[in-house]
Amino acid sequence: MISIEQPIIQMQGVEKVYGGYSPALKGVDLEISKGEFVFLTGPSGSGKSTLLKLLFCAERPTGGSIVVDDMDLSTLSGSQIPYLRRKVGVIFQDFKLLPNYTVFDNVALSLEVLGLTRKQVEKRVTAIIESVGLLEKINRLAVQLSGGEQQRVAIARAVVNRPPIILADEPTGNLDRARTTEVVELMNELNARGTTIIFATHDETLFTNTHRRVLTLREGILERDQKG
C-alpha cells in the first residue's frame, strides 16, 4: 500500500472558455492521487468532457495550471504532447475509431506509435481484444460493428499500451447492463494493478454503492468532491 499519497494529476484555478461562449470550466481545483479511481459526473454540458480533454492536451486551458504525471501542461511544447498521450489512455465519448481499419489495426495503432515490433503488437492486441469479447470480429472493419462493439474496441485501444492514467468519457453509454458491468470490472482490474482512472458518466448506479470518490460538475464548477 502507498502510504504517502502522490498526486498524479493537479489542477489549480483551471478555466476553459471556448472562444466567445460562456466558460465551460470555472476555477477548478483538483488533486488526484496515483492509483485512485474517480468518477466524474454532472448534467450534460456541465464540462466533463472538457475537463478530460484538458488532461491530454486536446484542449488548452484559458487559465490556471495543470500538472499530469510531473508534466506541466501549461509549458508543454507541441513536440512533447505525444509523450503525454502515451501515458494517458483515452476512451472517447464518440469512440474516434478509424472506420476503414480493422478492429485489430485500430487497437494496434496505440502500440505501433510506440515502435513495438510486429510480434509484440500482435500478441498484446489479440489478448486485449479477447478480453473485451471481440476475438471473432478481429478482422472486421470498425464501420461494420455495432455501437456497443465499437465502444469496446475504443476501450481496448485505450488500455492496450498499459498507460498509468485512463480517462474514460462515458465508456458505457452504448452498452447494456451485462456489458456495462464487464467494462466496470475491467476498469476495476486495471485500477487494482495501479492504473489511475477517471471515469466520466451520467449513470449514478455505477458509483452509488461503491466507495469510490465522486466529482460532480455543474455549469463548469466543481460542485461536489465526495471522497470515497
Next chain:
Amino acid sequence: MIPGTFFKRALRDLKQNLFTHLMTTGVVAFSCLLFVIFGLFSFNLQQFVEKFGRELAVVVYLKKDVSQEKIPSLYKRINALDGVESVEFISSEDAYRELQAFLKDEKEILEGVDPLFLPPSFQVEINRAVFNIDKVKKIAEIMSQWPEVAKVQYGQEWVDRLEAISQVTRNIVIIAGVLLLLTATFVVSNTIKLTVYARQEEIEIMRLVGATNGFIQGPFLIEAFFQGFIGASFAILVSWLLYRYLAESVSATPLLKDMDLHFLPMEYVGGVLAVSTLFCVLGTYIALRRFLKS
C-alpha cells in the same frame, strides 16, 4: 521507428486511396513527360548544330602575291594555334586540278584560263574534342589579321543561323520548363493537400493515441517518394519509346539518314528522376508540416 510498420501502413493506404495515388502519379508523370520531350528536342537540336559545325572546315585563302618560301612558316604558325588539329596546303595548281575534276565533262569551260587564277589556301581542321563555335571564330579572327591572308571562310552564316535557332529553342525550353515546374508545383502540391485532407481524421486519431509527427509523416513520405520516382520513370520510359520510334523513322527516310537522333544523356535522365522524387517528398513534407502545426 520501425520502417516495416511504415511500409505496411503506406501499402495499406495505397490500396485504400488507389485513385488519388494514381492521379498524383499521373500528374507527376505528365509534367515529367513534357519536360523530357522538350529536353529531348533541345538536346538533339544542339547535337545537330555541333555536328554540323564540326564538319565545317576552315579555309584560309592567301593573297596571290604570297611567295612560296613563306608557305612552310605559315603552315607552322597555323598548326601552332590552339585547337588546330591538322593543316593541309592547297596550292593554286591543286585548286585548279580539283576544279577540273569537279567539272569533269565540262572542263572545257576552263580553257584559256590561267591555272594560277585561284588563290592558294590552307584547309584547317579543328580538333573535335575542343570544338566550339566561339573557338572557331577566334581562330578565324586571328588568322584573318595576318598580312598574307586574304580571307578566312568557315560557313559562318550557317553556323550563326543554326546557333541562333539553337539558342532560341534552348531559351524556350528553359522558360517552358520553369512554367511547367510552377504548374506542376501547384497541381502536385494541391493533390498532396487533398490526400492529406482526405486523411485528416486518420491523422487526428493517430495524434490522439500519441503518434509523433515523424510517425505520421513516415508513410506519407514513402508514398511521395514512390509517386515521384514512378511518375518520372514512366515519363522516361514513354519518351524513350517515342525516341526509338522517331529514330527508326528517321533512319528509314533517305533524306534524313545522316541525322542520327540521340536520347538524353544519363545525367539528364538521372536529374529528372532525382528532381521529381525530391520535389514530391519535399512538397508532401511541407504540406504535412503546415497541417501538423495547427
